[in-house]
Amino acid sequence: MRLPSGSFHFDPRILSVGIFAVAAVLASLASTQAQQQTAATTQQSAAPIQSPPYPTVAPPPVQRTALNIVVLDPAHGGTDPGARGAQGIRESDLVLDLTFQVRRALEAQGFQVLQTRSGNENPSFDDRSTLANAQRGAVFVTLHISSTGLPGTARVYALPEMPGRAGLGGILAWDFAQASYVTLSRKFGDAVQGQLAQRFKGSPSAVQTASVRQLRTTAAPAIAVEISSVSVQDRSDLDKMMPGVADAIARGLAAFRPSYVLPSEAGAQP
Amino acid sequence: MNGRWRTWLLAGLCVVVVIAAVYFPKLKRKVKTSANIAQPSEEQVRRELTTPTPTNPSDPKVKAKMYWASDEDESTLAPISVDLALSPDPVLRAKQVLNTLLAGPVNSDLRTLPPDAALLAFYLLPDGTGVADFSAALAISTPSGIQSEQLAVDSIARTLEVNVPQVKRLKILIHGQEVDTLAGHLDLTQMFVVNTKAAQPSSLSIAVPMAPAASSAPSAPSAAAKSRQPQR
Numbered sequence: 001m002r003l004p005s006g007s008f009h010f011d012p013r014i015l016s017v018g019i020f021a022v023a024a025v026l027a028s029l030a031s032t033q034a035q036q037q038t039a040a041t042t043q044q045s046a047a048p049i050q051s052p053p054y055p056t057v058a059p060p061p062v063q064r065t066a067l068n069i070v071v072l073d074p075a076h077g078g079t080d081p082g083a084r085g086a087q088g089i090r091e092s093d094l095v096l097d098l099t100f101q102v103r104r105a106l107e108a109q110g111f112q113v114l115q116t117r118s119g120n121e122n123p124s125f126d127d128r129s130t131l132a133n134a135q136r137g138a139v140f141v142t143l144h145i146s147s148t149g150l151p152g153t154a155r156v157y158a159l160p161e162m163p164g165r166a167g168l169g170g171i172l173a174w175d176f177a178q179a180s181y182v183t184l185s186r187k188f189g190d191a192v193q194g195q196l197a198q199r200f201k202g203s204p205s206a207v208q209t210a211s212v213r214q215l216r217t218t219a220a221p222a223i224a225v226e227i228s229s230v231s232v233q234d235r236s237d238l239d240k241m242m243p244g245v246a247d248a249i250a251r252g253l254a255a256f257r258p259s260y261v262l263p264s265e266a267g268a269q270p
Numbered sequence: 271m272n273g274r275w276r277t278w279l280l281a282g283l284c285v286v287v288v289i290a291a292v293y294f295p296k297l298k299r300k301v302k303t304s305a306n307i308a309q310p311s312e313e314q315v316r317r318e319l320t321t322p323t324p325t326n327p328s329d330p331k332v333k334a335k336m337y338w339a340s341d342e343d344e345s346t347l348a349p350i351s352v353d354l355a356l357s358p359d360p361v362l363r364a365k366q367v368l369n370t371l372l373a374g375p376v377n378s379d380l381r382t383l384p385p386d387a388a389l390l391a392f393y394l395l396p397d398g399t400g401v402a403d404f405s406a407a408l409a410i411s412t413p414s415g416i417q418s419e420q421l422a423v424d425s426i427a428r429t430l431e432v433n434v435p436q437v438k439r440l441k442i443l444i445h446g447q448e449v450d451t452l453a454g455h456l457d458l459t460q461m462f463v464v465n466t467k468a469a470q471p472s473s474l475s476i477a478v479p480m481a482p483a484a485s486s487a488p489s490a491p492s493a494a495a496k497s498r499q500p501q502r
Contacts, residue, residue: 075454075455076454080454082414082454083413083414083415084414091414125450144415144416144455145415146413146415146416146417146418147413147414147415147418148344148345148415148418148421149345149415149417149418150345155416155417157416175459210416210420210455210456211420211423211456211457211462212416212455212456212457213450213451213455213456213457213459214455216460224416224455226415226416226417228417229415
């Protein structure tokens with residue numbers, strides 16, 4: 001069969017229509033590709049890898065029952081920067097600076113100070129607690145900078161009551177080590193918070209309760225101090241707060257010192 | 271035959287041209303907007319799949335209290351009344367209120383939970399323990415800090431307390447797993463007391479066996495447990 005020659009004649013109109021059609025197909029292809037691109041999500045793994053942690057200061061040989069040791073815990077560190085703000089402010093760096101200032105203020109008051117880290121490491125919660133639990137006559141202070149809250153304020157946290165866990169037959173369960181210290185921790189927290197409230201307007205007047213993981217496994221009067229916040233425009237705003245916070249902790253602890261009684265001393269005899 | 275074939279082809283292509291002319295501007299706009307719009311995360315897509323909690327229009331509309339951040343002080347919570355058709359079934363009801371809580375208030379500054387977080391499941395155990403399983407976004411997107419993490423958990427607990435009285439204690443899971451902390455601070459291995467009055471009497475016997483130490487430590491400070499300890 002031979003088609004008439006007329007059927008192969010290409011009309012320029014058909015050509016232009018064809019170009020349009022091809023363009024339409026290409027455009028729809030491009031749009032689906034664009035949608036696919038926008039739909040693709042970049043998932044970031046948030047789980048920080050915990051490097052093998054170790055207390056950076058060797059426990060002292062002196063074993064006295066009166067309150068004489070303070071374990072300072074600069075939170076986060078290593079792969080865990082903690083809260084992050086503008087201008088690359090990292091909680092893990094700031095709390096380390098704060099720790100050194102608190103340390104100086106405490107040593108001036110005659111306390112012996114241990115730190116859970118003094119560099120950019122990230123000990124586990126349990127390792128940090130271990131350092132405090134190995135001491136007698138120690139208190140534990142974990143230091144934090146928050147992501148939220150009124151800038152220029154500071155809060156102290158202690159654990160809420162842990163019913164039914166205190167003194168299981170005289171043995172302290174690791175997971176609830178704080179249970180028998182909750183009342184003491186609150187007293188300690190109130191003393192420090194009172195000092196902070198005098199220095200930083202807008203701070204609460206009494207200790208707050210929160211289930212802070214770090215405090216649960218600590219067998220000593222233990223508090224968390226949190227400063228607001230990494231959202232400040234300039235890092236110097238937080239730096240300016242540090243001497244006040246250090247002084248408040250030192251004075252609060254000095255005020256708390258007389259009411260410090262080891263619960264294990266009182267309840268050791270069955 | 272030949273002439274007709276050409277006419278059909280021409281007509282067909284004309285139709286294509288018309289469609290393309292209409293579709294082109296639309297497509298252009300679509301590509302532009304989809305480039306601007308924030309990319310929907312995996313969690314958001316999952317949320318779209320999981321959130322439509324069946325609401326029965328015949329359920330009575332009640333004023334449900336949602337605990338979002340307070341207008342005056344964003345570090346505290348304040349209840350806001352929302353008209354919701356809530357199911358009488360406690361599990362369904364808990365899902366409905368938590369999804370409303372996750373959706374956030376009109377003023378998005380006052381939300382307590384990250385917008386991309388989703389409730390994956392909710393279970394209610396016979397003893398009144400509610401188990402809420404949230405997507406990983408809750409842990410990833412909640413701002414790190416004691417205050418912010420407590421605000422998030424408190425808003426969940428308080429909202430459940432006022433709207434679902436059957437829930438007495440709350441356990442929070444992330445993506446089906448028990449995790450150490452919400453975002454580095456707040457302890458999620460423990461249970462949160464939701465209904466303070468109802469949870470107190472039974473918390474002694476219930477909360478301890480559920481705790482991680484249950485396998486190694488005696489489950490309750492009972493007389494029998496005490497007598498097993500060496501008396502020295």
